[in-house]
Amino acid sequence: MLDWKTFKERFPMIAYALSNAKSTGRMSHAYLLASSNPNYRVEFPILLAALRVCLRPAPDGGPCMDCRECRNILTGLYPDFYLLAPTSKAREIVIGKDSGEPDTLRWFEAQFHLSSVSESGWKIGVIQEADTMNESAQNAFLKTLEEPPGKCLFILTTGRPSSLLPTIRSRCQLLSLTDNRCEYNFPRCADVPPLLSALALPPKASLMQAENCACALIEIAASLSTAARTAADEKWAPRLEAARELEAAGVKLIERRIEGEAGSEYRRSREQFISLIHTWFAQLVLMASGLDNMLFPNPEILPDAATVRENVSGEKAQRMLAAAEELLAAMRTNVNDELALRTFCLSVNSILAKN
Ligand SMILES: [Zn+2]
Incomplete structure (x- = not known):
């Protein structure tokens, strides 16, 4: 599992910008995480969620990874953490009939209109492989992005950012974790x-x-x-x-x-x-x-x-x-x-x- 320290070493500027945004109260309500590395797409939303809900940020502004909220996020026990991912068969995220149908966009969105039960009061919604939302699901989600409910953080991940509607992309802050980062250390x-x-x-x-x-x-x-x-x-x-x-x-x-x-x-x-x-x-x-x-x-x-x-x-x-x-x-x-x-x-x- 990627920890904040490792993340900071690999992506110092992104880590700095994010922890700075947290400490100045300027975190975005929606991030689009684009990465060709599937592990980053799974692990990084957890770090970002921890950053959002941490009760005692570390001196560098990053999540402490140790307070109750951080630990709840890390162990999957955080009560207001919702994950939407393409279902195995169709590899597609659909809009769904109503909020009672699990793994659909309507179900996912409905969670953010219930009141929060966590100590920090934040609700976290992660949409894995957001590019697998079909067009009607993307359009429906766009409305939520335009008028987000209070104290919500949405994290969308994708390996193919260009497959998302431009309107979705423009309403999220893009974080690009490129895998082609290379530590150059040849002579001269x-x-x-x-x-x-x-x-x-x-x-x-x-x-x-x-x-x-x-x-x-x-x-x-x-x-x-x-x-x-x-x-x-x-x-x-x-x-x-x-x-x-x-x-x-x-x-x-x-x-x-x-x-x-x-x-x-x-x-x-x-x-x-x-x-x-x-x-x-x-x-x-x-x-x-x-x-x-x-x-x-x-x-x-x-x-x-x-x-x-x-x-x-x-x-x-x-x-x-x-x-x-x-x-x-x-x-x-x-x-x-x-x-x-x-x-x-x-x-x-x-x-x-x-x-
Ligand atoms: Zn913490």
Whole structure:
């Protein structure tokens, strides 16, 4: 089970925004949790519910997970917690005939018009896989979202936010827990985002600039293999030393180990290198289209927002992302790295140059 601490480590900005909203009394009455990770869709609503009902928030503003209300939420004993999920057969949430028909929207909604029996007074409604509500159910629920009953928190989850009616989406605060968050830790990874900024965000396109960026990226890519080999060598050095004094067979074995580890470390860091470039441009698109930056999976590699607004339109960012996707495909199919990176930098530069 995801706890608040882990959640905060994985999504620091979202956790901060939410706990801040709680302590300033500005939590939304409805959240739409979009995530490709099905575990997050199940676990996160519990945390959010705990945040809502906690009687003694922790110093950081998060739920204490220990007061009576928190524990009731965690153990499933909270009396005003209602879950609506697609029923197993049809995988669909229907509107239903009346409030007496369980697992239907009418049943669910009726719960929020009864008086609360919990200490905190809050009622929590979770709609799992909200995109499985059919259109009439979505339309019916829209009315509740527009005029929510008092002291209610609705949490909708989905893996396919685009399948929800835009009117539903716009009445919920979107929380996007993206699974593609990556902890970049290959050698010189901190050098890459500034290089990408220099490539994609200068006020004027310049071939020289593009070429400089290409050279620097090529150098970083090329250094990954050496760095992986050095790390494996260093790690195994004492064992290798010891084996040399004993027997040749052991040495062979360790050398093969080193070879294997260096290879897998190289593949890992190279994959991260490619992924960082791709994520940077994916986030650029979101930024250029004005999306709230609390939703970004990797806020630590965001370019400067003001520079983005001044120099890159949403459409250009979109085309740059397409170029990054081509780079990703090329590098994964073992096209020569140098060629792939140079081609990429030149295409970003030419996108930038166009009016
Ligand atoms: Zn608590």
